[in-house]
Amino acid sequence: xTPPAPVPVHRYVPPTGGERRTLLLLHGTGGNEDDxxxxxxxxxxxxxxxxxxxxxxxxxxxxxFRRLAEGVFDEADLxxxxxxxxxxxxxxxxxxxxxxxxxxxxxxxxxxNIAASLLLLSPAALAGAILFRAMVPLVPGQAAALQxxxxxxxxxxxxxxxxxxxxxxxxxxxxAAGARVTLxxxxxxxxxxxxxxxAARAWxxxxxx
Numbered sequence: 001x002t003p004p005a006p007v008p009v010h011r012y013v014p015p016t017g018g019e020r021r022t023l024l025l026l027h028g029t030g031g032n033e034d035d036x037x038x039x040x041x042x043x044x045x046x047x048x049x050x051x052x053x054x055x056x057x058x059x060x061x062x063x064x065f066r067r068l069a070e071g072v073f074d075e076a077d078l079x080x081x082x083x084x085x086x087x088x089x090x091x092x093x094x095x096x097x098x099x100x101x102x103x104x105x106x107x108x109x110x111x112x113n114i115a116a117s118l119l120l121l122s123p124a125a126l127a128g129a130i131l132f133r134a135m136v137p138l139v140p141g142q143a144a145a146l147q148x149x150x151x152x153x154x155x156x157x158x159x160x161x162x163x164x165x166x167x168x169x170x171x172x173x174x175x176a177a178g179a180r181v182t183l184x185x186x187x188x189x190x191x192x193x194x195x196x197x198x199a200a201r202a203w204x205x206x207x208x209x
Contacts, residue, residue: 001094004087008052009033012096013040015048021102022048024089024126026111028133030061036108042197043106043130044204048098052088054110056081064114071161075138078117085114086122104204106130108192109161113137116170119151119179120144128207130154130200133190135162136170147178150207154196158189182207 011033015022023044025036033053040049054062056077065081066074093100105126107115112134118125120137123144132154151174155167171183184199 001091003095004084004091006055007091008055008088010050010052010088010092011037012051012092013037013049014096015046015098017046019044019046019048020099021104021127022050022098024103024105024107024115025049025051026064026105026107026115027051027054027062028109028111029058029063031108031111032062036106036111039192039197040106043201044104048096050089050092050096050098050103052085055084063110065110065117071135073113073137078114078138079121082114082117082121085118086125089125102127104128104130106132106200107134108132109134109190116174119146119149119174120177123149123177128152130203131170132192132196132200133159133162134170135166136173139173144177146174149179150203151179151181152200152203152207153181153183154192154200155183155185156188156190156193157185158187161190180207 027035054064056063066077105115112131117137128150130152
């Protein structure tokens with residue numbers, strides 16, 4: 001397969017121990033391809049890990065798509081970057097020979113938002129998703145076909161960036177598209193907590209086989 005342009009800087013860790021699933025790890029603003037590798041190992045030991053770096057720079061730090069202000073996304077850019085991410089996933093599955101039908105996204109903040117966009121715009125790209133501190137990224141022109149796709153949303157009760165109503169709105173949008181959504185609330189803010197990790201790991205065992 002011809003590599004997409006551009007191929008993002010990324011890391012790939014092959015699966016071990018007979019695990020066939022691969023986690024697509026998508027960092028938050030200012031992160032990189034190494035940030036979520038330890039988290040991936042905690043969420044699903046033995047899984048393959050595919051971790052790209054965001055290709056957009058905001059004040060010198062990586063993101064996956066542009067925004068116009070805090071919580072205000074550049075929708076045209078988001079759509080273009082989502083299509084690029086879908087192309088990268090297809091290329092990586094061919095390059096590294098992992099099972100694309102068992103790819104589960106695990107994203108935090110900006111990474112969770114583009115993972116949600118991937119669900120809504122390219123639903124066939126993912127077998128499931130873990131969305132930590134995600135917002136509604138966009139409203140697609142037509143409803144996505146997500147029948148039975150498992151989605152975990154990890155939200156914070158005191159998150160100053162993602163209001164509770166926004167997490168509920170995202171859950172409702174995905175459910176309306178047919179996804180099996182688990183909305184898990186933690187007492188903290190925008191940061192990940194041990195409770196987030198424990199709940200998402202249990203969800204992977206029970207809901208996203």
